[in-house]
Amino acid sequence: MELEALKAQWDACDRRLTESLHLNARLLRATLEARSRAPLRWLGAGIVVELVLSALLVVALGGFVADHIREPRFVLPALVLDLAMIAMLGVCIHQLVALARIDFGTPVVALQRELERLRVLRIRVTQWTFVLAPLLWTPMLIVLLRAVRVDAYAVLPAAWLAGNLAVGIAAIPVLLWVARRMAARFQGAPWLQGLMDDIAGRSLIEARSFLGQLADLERGEEPRGAVP
């Protein structure tokens, strides 16, 4: 089988395809109006939601810090949370700018590289969110209780707070282990499986491999891991 010889078969197929495909103008117009079906629609919407939530939390935590500026035991946990939210806000803005620059008319290798870099950033955000969440739980509890006028330091024993922090640290490797072990069990739920792969680092390996393939193709080298 020669690739050149297949061109004739492909041409014959192509002619029949063109004859068999009929465009329904009414359905096409309905499709063009369905902007919700555009690629990356969910990604953009998800980032906007994250941005709004982060911005609201930054403002709320900023207010909390201002109200308790003379009480370092409350200011410190609130500042930790505020810094995490400011970082999240920055990442969201960065992603939205990158998304706005995406032009599907760009040559394939260049656009796929941009999309994959964006994906790497998303995976990193997911990983950091899940790694930091158990650590941020204790400061969050202190701030939330204070917001309803309860002093966590007074009502909760110091050992309890320290224990929570220790459990948070111990939870990180456990979470990673669970993610590695459980991803395969969620085949019926691609979203959950993807999340587990993101946390466990499998998605990152796959994304880097694809970026490597694109770089190899640009350099004219045999793409690693590609078939053929």
Add this chain to the structure above:
Amino acid sequence: MTTPSDHERFVGLLEEHRGILYKVAFTYCRRREDRPDLIQEMTVQLWRSFDRFDGRAKFSTWMYRIAMNVAISFHRSERRRIRDAVPIDTAGLDLAAADRVMDEAGEDLRTLLRRMEAWDEMSRALVLLHLEGYRHEEIGQIIGVSTANVATRLHRIRERLQRELDRP
């Protein structure tokens, strides 16, 4: 900003090159039931990008870039995607008739298309554009690599294909 006349021009161009939508969807999406979804995404993205089409390149070249970019992204996210629960239309294309044409294609062509299912996204793009009769230079413009790289990669694909088929 697109105008009503742009709309008519777009529909006319899409009608003329409608086969590209199906061929790209066929190359990157083996599950028939998912092709309407992909074709719809390609069509919407083509329309959204149409105001940036300046006519310097042929419409078919520009269309291939967008269709392939959408299809590769779709293909890569396919296993992570939660499928739509409701059936969707096919952007105005009757795909059943086109599926029958592909089912009746020559044995060698069907063998190649089956083998391509295991290939990486870029190799599929190169072979599809090569079968479509694009010159190496034009393929390079669509994919975004040099003409020499296109020639080298296609040569390797030919060799590999030959080796695989010669194997008893």
